[in-house]
Amino acid sequence: MSITSDLIRGHTETIILARLIQSDSYGYEINKHIKIKTDNEYELKEATLYSTFKRLEDGGMIVSYWGDGNKGARRKYYSVTQKGKDYYDIQKRDWIKTKELIENLIY
Amino acid sequence: MDNRIKNYVDELFYDAPKSRKMYEIKEEILSNVIDKYEDLIREGIDENSAFKIAISNIGDIEELIEKNSDIEEKQEIYRKKSGLINAIVTGLYILSPVPIITIQNELGVILLLAIIALATGLSIYNSSLRPKYITVDDDLYKEFVDWKNDTNQDRKVRKEMSSIITSITIIVYFIVSFTFRNWDISWVIFLIGGLVKKIYFVYYDRKNRIKYGGNY
Numbered sequence: 001m002s003i004t005s006d007l008i009r010g011h012t013e014t015i016i017l018a019r020l021i022q023s024d025s026y027g028y029e030i031n032k033h034i035k036i037k038t039d040n041e042y043e044l045k046e047a048t049l050y051s052t053f054k055r056l057e058d059g060g061m062i063v064s065y066w067g068d069g070n071k072g073a074r075r076k077y078y079s080v081t082q083k084g085k086d087y088y089d090i091q092k093r094d095w096i097k098t099k100e101l102i103e104n105l106i107y
Numbered sequence: 108m109d110n111r112i113k114n115y116v117d118e119l120f121y122d123a124p125k126s127r128k129m130y131e132i133k134e135e136i137l138s139n140v141i142d143k144y145e146d147l148i149r150e151g152i153d154e155n156s157a158f159k160i161a162i163s164n165i166g167d168i169e170e171l172i173e174k175n176s177d178i179e180e181k182q183e184i185y186r187k188k189s190g191l192i193n194a195i196v197t198g199l200y201i202l203s204p205v206p207i208i209t210i211q212n213e214l215g216v217i218l219l220l221a222i223i224a225l226a227t228g229l230s231i232y233n234s235s236l237r238p239k240y241i242t243v244d245d246d247l248y249k250e251f252v253d254w255k256n257d258t259n260q261d262r263k264v265r266k267e268m269s270s271i272i273t274s275i276t277i278i279v280y281f282i283v284s285f286t287f288r289n290w291d292i293s294w295v296i297f298l299i300g301g302l303v304k305k306i307y308f309v310y311y312d313r314k315n316r317i318k319y320g321g322n323y
Binding site for chain 1: 131132135136139146165168171
């Protein structure tokens, strides 16, 4: 996990946007989804998650609203904007290109 | 056990500035940690281990706190400066009748008006120093703006009435003083003017309170 996290970190925004494009969601649910999809190999820290949300929200990629949560506290939900979807498409395209490039270089 | 998590998160944010933004970050992190904890319990993990795993995933929140404290610092500087200016303004207003009492002629009046003008100018300058709030996307801020817009009309009327009464007071003061040459006593008109203003506002607020159904 520690080996891959540095490589993954640069894609945190894209990973979160990918999840939000499917449906509105909140911090823990997004993280759980990541954990399940990676077979327990990867999980974001709360602090990383929050600062990424903040960055995306400041950039107009996502918007947030408070919803009903567990008994302890309210849940903050996030929803992707059109700008966020566009950004996701660009990031995805870039990643596919980068992947091919690296593969060519290191094999 | 929920309390234990809450206490732990509270402790993490102990040094954080007491702003709404910080409170929201705390609430968001808390709800995520509680969700995780409850999930772990459902998976059959005992309370103690679940607590440890849940809190171990919070990570380093120092970075989040520091970013916000910059804003707080700016506001703190403003608060101090603003307090000093307010003290000077109040002092000037209180001292403004002194030239009239001591000099007792037109020069005294001019000095009085000059002091009041200076104090008012300082007061306006002070309000222009107020730092711009960065929390434009804040829910509460939006609510506040809505509320302010609702009452803006009332404030406008209040402000206009206030300046009208002040102007009338000054005009009456000069007319009376120049006609009767009673500068030694005519300053009482300012007190009467102030009183009229107070009475008007009490009446106006009462009317509004009735308009808003007693819950103003």
